[in-house]
Amino acid sequence: MSPVPRRRKDARPAELLEAALEVFAEKGFAAARMEDIAARAGAAKGTIYLYFPSKEAVFEALVRSAIVPNLERAEALAAAHQGPVAPLLRELMGLLETMIRDSRLVVLPRLMIGELYKFPELARFYRATVIDRGLGLIAAMHRKGVEQGEFRPEDSDAVARLVIAPVLLMAIWRTVFAPYGDEPFDPAPVLRAHVEILLRGLAP
Amino acid sequence: MSPVPRRRKDARPAELLEAALEVFAEKGFAAARMEDIAARAGAAKGTIYLYFPSKEAVFEALVRSAIVPNLERAEALAAAHQGPVAPLLRELMGLLETMIRDSRLVVLPRLMIGELYKFPELARFYRATVIDRGLGLIAAMHRKGVEQGEFRPEDSDAVARLVIAPVLLMAIWRTVFAPYGDEPFDPAPVLRAHVEILLRGLAP
Amino acid sequence: MSPVPRRRKDARPAELLEAALEVFAEKGFAAARMEDIAARAGAAKGTIYLYFPSKEAVFEALVRSAIVPNLERAEALAAAHQGPVAPLLRELMGLLETMIRDSRLVVLPRLMIGELYKFPELARFYRATVIDRGLGLIAAMHRKGVEQGEFRPEDSDAVARLVIAPVLLMAIWRTVFAPYGDEPFDPAPVLRAHVEILLRGLAP
Amino acid sequence: MSPVPRRRKDARPAELLEAALEVFAEKGFAAARMEDIAARAGAAKGTIYLYFPSKEAVFEALVRSAIVPNLERAEALAAAHQGPVAPLLRELMGLLETMIRDSRLVVLPRLMIGELYKFPELARFYRATVIDRGLGLIAAMHRKGVEQGEFRPEDSDAVARLVIAPVLLMAIWRTVFAPYGDEPFDPAPVLRAHVEILLRGLAP
DNA sequence: TATGAATGAGAATTCATTCAT
DNA sequence: AATGAATGAATTCTCATTCAT
Numbered sequence: 001m002s003p004v005p006r007r008r009k010d011a012r013p014a015e016l017l018e019a020a021l022e023v024f025a026e027k028g029f030a031a032a033r034m035e036d037i038a039a040r041a042g043a044a045k046g047t048i049y050l051y052f053p054s055k056e057a058v059f060e061a062l063v064r065s066a067i068v069p070n071l072e073r074a075e076a077l078a079a080a081h082q083g084p085v086a087p088l089l090r091e092l093m094g095l096l097e098t099m100i101r102d103s104r105l106v107v108l109p110r111l112m113i114g115e116l117y118k119f120p121e122l123a124r125f126y127r128a129t130v131i132d133r134g135l136g137l138i139a140a141m142h143r144k145g146v147e148q149g150e151f152r153p154e155d156s157d158a159v160a161r162l163v164i165a166p167v168l169l170m171a172i173w174r175t176v177f178a179p180y181g182d183e184p185f186d187p188a189p190v191l192r193a194h195v196e197i198l199l200r201g202l203a204p
Numbered sequence: 205m206s207p208v209p210r211r212r213k214d215a216r217p218a219e220l221l222e223a224a225l226e227v228f229a230e231k232g233f234a235a236a237r238m239e240d241i242a243a244r245a246g247a248a249k250g251t252i253y254l255y256f257p258s259k260e261a262v263f264e265a266l267v268r269s270a271i272v273p274n275l276e277r278a279e280a281l282a283a284a285h286q287g288p289v290a291p292l293l294r295e296l297m298g299l300l301e302t303m304i305r306d307s308r309l310v311v312l313p314r315l316m317i318g319e320l321y322k323f324p325e326l327a328r329f330y331r332a333t334v335i336d337r338g339l340g341l342i343a344a345m346h347r348k349g350v351e352q353g354e355f356r357p358e359d360s361d362a363v364a365r366l367v368i369a370p371v372l373l374m375a376i377w378r379t380v381f382a383p384y385g386d387e388p389f390d391p392a393p394v395l396r397a398h399v400e401i402l403l404r405g406l407a408p
Numbered sequence: 409m410s411p412v413p414r415r416r417k418d419a420r421p422a423e424l425l426e427a428a429l430e431v432f433a434e435k436g437f438a439a440a441r442m443e444d445i446a447a448r449a450g451a452a453k454g455t456i457y458l459y460f461p462s463k464e465a466v467f468e469a470l471v472r473s474a475i476v477p478n479l480e481r482a483e484a485l486a487a488a489h490q491g492p493v494a495p496l497l498r499e500l501m502g503l504l505e506t507m508i509r510d511s512r513l514v515v516l517p518r519l520m521i522g523e524l525y526k527f528p529e530l531a532r533f534y535r536a537t538v539i540d541r542g543l544g545l546i547a548a549m550h551r552k553g554v555e556q557g558e559f560r561p562e563d564s565d566a567v568a569r570l571v572i573a574p575v576l577l578m579a580i581w582r583t584v585f586a587p588y589g590d591e592p593f594d595p596a597p598v599l600r601a602h603v604e605i606l607l608r609g610l611a612p
Numbered sequence: 613m614s615p616v617p618r619r620r621k622d623a624r625p626a627e628l629l630e631a632a633l634e635v636f637a638e639k640g641f642a643a644a645r646m647e648d649i650a651a652r653a654g655a656a657k658g659t660i661y662l663y664f665p666s667k668e669a670v671f672e673a674l675v676r677s678a679i680v681p682n683l684e685r686a687e688a689l690a691a692a693h694q695g696p697v698a699p700l701l702r703e704l705m706g707l708l709e710t711m712i713r714d715s716r717l718v719v720l721p722r723l724m725i726g727e728l729y730k731f732p733e734l735a736r737f738y739r740a741t742v743i744d745r746g747l748g749l750i751a752a753m754h755r756k757g758v759e760q761g762e763f764r765p766e767d768s769d770a771v772a773r774l775v776i777a778p779v780l781l782m783a784i785w786r787t788v789f790a791p792y793g794d795e796p797f798d799p800a801p802v803l804r805a806h807v808e809i810l811l812r813g814l815a816p
Numbered sequence: 817t818a819t820g821a822a823t824g825a826g827a828a829t830t831c832a833t834t835c836a837t
Numbered sequence: 838a839a840t841g842a843a844t845g846a847a848t849t850c851t852c853a854t855t856c857a858t
Binding site: 435436437438439518519520521522523524525526531535539562563565566567569570572573574576577578580583584585597598600601602604605606607608609610611 | 642804808809
């Protein structure tokens with residue numbers, strides 16, 4: 001019926017979520033119109049509702065789908081790692097730096113900080129699935145470093161948060177101020193100083 | 205002009221902004237209803253419009269009014285300081301920790317990260333007036349520490365951001381996850397570890 | 409108390425009506441704000457309500473006050489007249505032409521055509537006091553002309569309306585299209601042609 | 613596109629404009645509520661906005677749609693005419709008289725006199741498309757009459773306005789005073805006297 | 817008399833969601 | 838599965854009117 005047949009039925013939800021990411025990034029959750037999302041995915045307004053029961057559900061699905069895969073990559077990285085922790089930490093920060101610069105997902109921190117508290121269930125899920133797991137991963141790295149005599153003892157949960165904080169700040173910076181910044185802010189020097197200071201600060 | 209000043213008149217804007225802070229904190233900017241804000245200030249819907257021309261203007265006024273005074277306190281603190289920088293940094297972090305725990309302004313970081321990009325002018329103002337000034341303050345402290353031989357040389361602008369990042373993260377944490385956290389998260393240990401690691405990491 | 413004392417208390421209502429005429433002329437009845445009217449009269453919003461109980465009442469008072477005096481001038485003119493009717497008609501048209509060009513009251517026809525039907529009582533008053541009286545005046549002139557053999561017999565009420573119609577159209581034209589007309593429309597030639605054609609058309 | 617065309621879709625704008633004409637006629641532009649218009653067209657409030665972006669746009673569409681067709685009828689009439697102009701003028705006046713008595717469009721003159729000056733663009737369009745064309749049509753008739761020796765020379769543009777003025781006045785009369793008139797005013801005698809006087813007045 | 821802060825009814829407009837096709 | 842016309846709840850903002858001073 002349609003002149004341009006859908007490539008695969010299965011792709012629709014993903015297409016819609018991709019469109020949703022873009023529209024949420026531009027307008028924020030509240031101001032994003034379902035019709036905009038649909039249109040950007042090349043679909044009609046009603047079509048979204050075949051896959052997601054509400055706008056909230058789209059947001060939830062977006063958050064769920066966008067983050068877990070990346071987390072799993074990080075976990076795989078850590079699992080495969082042998083030897084001193086510092087290089088692994090550097091590698092991880094490099095990955096995150098790249099994401100901040102290149103991935104469309106940079107907007108997610110801003111989006112989630114702005115909206116997540118309105119989605120209690122999603123917040124719980126996200127905290128358990130992403131944050132606790134992600135922080136746990138880094139805390140484990142720190143603990144391993146302490147065991148290996150690479151780091152002095154310190155509250156590993158706190159350290160995990162401190163490792164992540166500048167990464168988040170850089171992501172936020174890019175999406176909150178980038179549109180108005182005269183020079184596009186470069187997060188790289190900050191993150192490099194971060195690793196330097198952090199590793200010195202954690203050293204015995 | 206009138207010999208008996210109308211009691212409310214002068215206080216009204218501040219009352220309204222306080223109410224706005226609360227309502228924005230609870231619902232976010234988009235979901236906050238002007239009527240709610242007015243009601244919480246003990247006023248009628250229309251009254252808000254005597255003082256602010258739009259909801260956006262309320263948000264702007266809130267941001268402008270809430271932050272500059274605090275920044276000035278920090279500047280005064282720094283100006284009055286003599287001797288090594290580390291204690292000043294500790295004192296500053298202590299102040300910020302207190303604010304995160306006790307002040308109703310904790311919600312501002314979340315609110316602003318979520319909304320500021322929709323207010324280009326306010327974003328510019330905020331960046332110039334608060335961020336650049338605030339980061340400048342810290343960068344100056346770092347530079348002074350370097351001059352005094354207290355710190356090793358490092359990109360002071362980057363350091364300033366690294367000093368602030370965990371503070372913001374803690375503020376965000378409290379307002380994004382606090383409502384659902386089983387145990388109310390305590391930012392103190394993180395910020396203490398932060399200062400420890402930071403000072404060690406900055407040391408020559 | 410007031411540094412600039414009111415010249416005469418009695419002048420206030422008239423000042424307010426004059427201001428109302430201007431504001432109604434610019435914005436129309438519905439879009440005219442009581443505050444604008446007050447401000448233009450150099451008074452505060454509440455002051456209007458000391459003299460007029462409502463916006464409708466202002467409109468009514470304006471209409472009542474603006475027209476009757478002019479009508480009385482016309483009646484006096486007619487009463488004083490002797491001899492053939494044609495010169496009187498020419499004089500009357502000259503007066504009306506002047507009003508259309510110079511008086512701020514030109515806007516009244518437009519205003520009243522647009523609003524009067526919403527003021528049943530005022531409409532009745534206006535019809536009885538102004539229209540019937542004004543048309544009666546002209547009809548009487550026509551009748552006198554017929555009696556004097558100056559005009560052929562014709563329905564005098566109809567003639568009265570025909571005499572007035574182009575005057576109204578010119579007033580309307582100036583206030584509806586004038587703001588957008590490239591050349592400010594000059595009603596004079598039309599009204600002169602009107603008298604010419606009319607007098608020939610009425611001749612025996 | 614759909615094989616079974618949605619019954620409403622195509623008809624909706626016309627239905628809405630018809631409803632708008634009625635509601636504007638009853639309440640005037642400012643007091644007409646979009647909901648009333650929608651309801652009278654058997655639609656919900658929101659439906660109007662699928663077809664017209666604003667209340668202003670409804671008014672504009674109404675004016676544009678209502679008048680041009682009638683003007684074209686008049687032009688066709690004139691184009692088809694041969695011989696002396698007077699009978700054509702009588703026929704035209706007869707048509708207008710009928711419209712004033714029977715058509716729901718009688719309210720348009722009142723509506724437009726009352727509102728058009730607030731719609732600069734529409735005013736320009738209307739002046740160019742309807743007035744200049746309509747007056748041009750009549751002026752051309754007059755000019756032809758002069759050429760044919762039927763009329764004495766006279767400013768044809770002025771004549772055109774004089775021809776139309778009583779028609780407008782009658783339309784206005786019916787919609788401004790009709791609701792309160794004891795006897796429903798009959799425009800016929802006035803328009804008949806108008807043609808009589810006019811043709812005599814124009815004769816050589 | 818005069819003021820202008822306060823009120824709250826009212827209306828335009830938006831948009832998530834539904835559902836007939 | 839897909840569409841998009843239709844709905845109507847919800848929200849911002851306006852402004853006539855009131856009334857304490």
